[in-house]
Amino acid sequence: MKNYLIVIAGPTASGKTSLGIQLSQHFNAPILSADSRQFYKEMSIGTAKPTHDELNAAPHHFIDTLSIQDDYSVGDYEKDAITLLDKKFSKNNIAILLGGSGLYIKAVLEGLDVFPEVKESIKNYYIQLHLKEGVEVLQNELKEKDPIFYQKVDIQNPHRLIRALSVIKASGKPFSNFQNQEKKNRNFEPIIINLQWEREELYKRINDRVDLMMENGQLEEARSLFHLKDLNALQTVGYQELFEFFDQKISLVEAIELIKRNSRRYAKRQMTWFRKMENSVSFHPSKLQDILNYIASKLNN
Numbered sequence: 164m165k166n167y168l169i170v171i172a173g174p175t176a177s178g179k180t181s182l183g184i185q186l187s188q189h190f191n192a193p194i195l196s197a198d199s200r201q202f203y204k205e206m207s208i209g210t211a212k213p214t215h216d217e218l219n220a221a222p223h224h225f226i227d228t229l230s231i232q233d234d235y236s237v238g239d240y241e242k243d244a245i246t247l248l249d250k251k252f253s254k255n256n257i258a259i260l261l262g263g264s265g266l267y268i269k270a271v272l273e274g275l276d277v278f279p280e281v282k283e284s285i286k287n288y289y290i291q292l293h294l295k296e297g298v299e300v301l302q303n304e305l306k307e308k309d310p311i312f313y314q315k316v317d318i319q320n321p322h323r324l325i326r327a328l329s330v331i332k333a334s335g336k337p338f339s340n341f342q343n344q345e346k347k348n349r350n351f352e353p354i355i356i357n358l359q360w361e362r363e364e365l366y367k368r369i370n371d372r373v374d375l376m377m378e379n380g381q382l383e384e385a386r387s388l389f390h391l392k393d394l395n396a397l398q399t400v401g402y403q404e405l406f407e408f409f410d411q412k413i414s415l416v417e418a419i420e421l422i423k424r425n426s427r428r429y430a431k432r433q434m435t436w437f438r439k440m441e442n443s444v445s446f447h448p449s450k451l452q453d454i455l456n457y458i459a460s461k462l463n464n
Contacts, residue, residue: 164256165256165351165352166248166252166256166257166258166350166351166352167256167257167258167351167352167353167354167461167462168248168257168258168259168260168271168272168349168351168352168353168354169186169190169192169257169258169259169260169353169354169356169458170259170260170261170268170272170353170354170355170356170443171183171186171259171260171261171262171356171358172262172263172265172268172355172356172357172358172437172440172443173263173357173358173359173433173434173437173448174263174358174360174365174429174430174431174433174434174437175211175263175369175372175426175429175430175433176211176365176368176369176372176426176430177263177358177359177360177365177368177430177448178358178448179261179262179263179358179448180211180213180217180261181217181448182356182358182448182451182454183221183259183261184213184217184220184221185451186259186454186455186458187220187221187222187259188220188221189455190255190257190259191255191257192255192257192258192259193221193222193223193224193251193255193258193259194221194222194223194224194258194259194260194261195224195225195244195247195248195258195259195260195261195271196223196224196225196226196261196262197225197244197260197261197262197263197264197267197268197271198210198261198262198263198264198267199237199240199262199264199267200264200396200399201225201226201227201262202225202226202227202228202229202235202240203227203229203230203231203396204227204228204229204230205230205231205387205388206231206384206388206396206397206402207384208376208379208380208381208384209376209381209384209385209399209401209402210401211372211376212226212227213226224247225240225243225244231388231391231394231396231397232391232394237266237267237270237275238270238275240267240270240271241267241270241271241274241275244260244270244271245271245349248271248351249350252350252351257462258351263433265433265436265437265440268440272346272349272353273346273347273349274346274347276341276342276343276344277341277344278330278338278341279330279333279334279341280333281329281330281332281333282333285329285332285333286325286329288332289301289324289325289328289329289332290325293321293324293325294393298318298319298321298324298398301321301324301325301328302318302324304328305318305324305327305328305331308328308331308337309327309331309337309338309339311337311339312327312337312338312339312342314435315339315432315435315436316432317429317432318432319398319399319400319403319425319428319429320398320399321395321398322395322398326338352461353442354457354458354461354462355440355442355443355444356443356444356446356454356457356458357437357438357440357443357444357445357446358445358446358447358448359434359445359446359447360447360448362431365430366427366430369423369426369427369430370423370427372426373401373419373422373423373426374419376401377419381401381405382405382415385401385402385405385406385409386405386409388402389406389409392406400422400425400426400429401422401426404418404419404421404422404425405418405422407421444457
């Protein structure tokens, strides 16, 4: 029997969790999270993790599986996800991959590209550069040296910027030159659903979500992690802005507005990434029956 992986991709605040649970219940299929921030048990409010009731409504995997102090890469995730899928497909030929981290979805569907070895001294140079001068200096250097990758990457994530710049310095070639290599064979056929909203409507949802996060205790959650602010897992929207507030660099009002702005910018990059995914089909999340009909047509091929 052929195996199918239903992929629910889309920007932040686009309704992936709700749709994923509905499809999980319809197909009796497990959900694998491909949201790299939701792996970490210390980060809940700021990552918009599924609620307790949502987690109980469908079997979820790769949520709260790590500590922010764990060393875990997209390569580790690829291996763990494929191993879990092999196990799940022995019981049910349908599984669901859900999330907004495009690179993690790509790793499961196609495997990772192979990059040259990078000396620790090069990595450490960019790590120290970030610590001394901030993320903007990394952004500017990447924009100059690899404008193609700059348009794709989450430029608020210094871990990704450091990785790309290290490869560029080590190889003398743009990071994007090493991307889109030969795909790995997988024992499943992907059915890719890209959730799409009108931009203004999505941006309003993002702004409202940030306000709700703050009401639910995001300030306190970020404060509890402030002493660990240099960890890679915390180099992300919703935490870095509040860390600047704790450092008395900006006001709380400014921090909240920055979270909204940076979340909107991240969503824009996500939409660009997912629109370019091969064989993806876009739906508004309210069109459940249309989505089910499309999936049924692919299952019956």
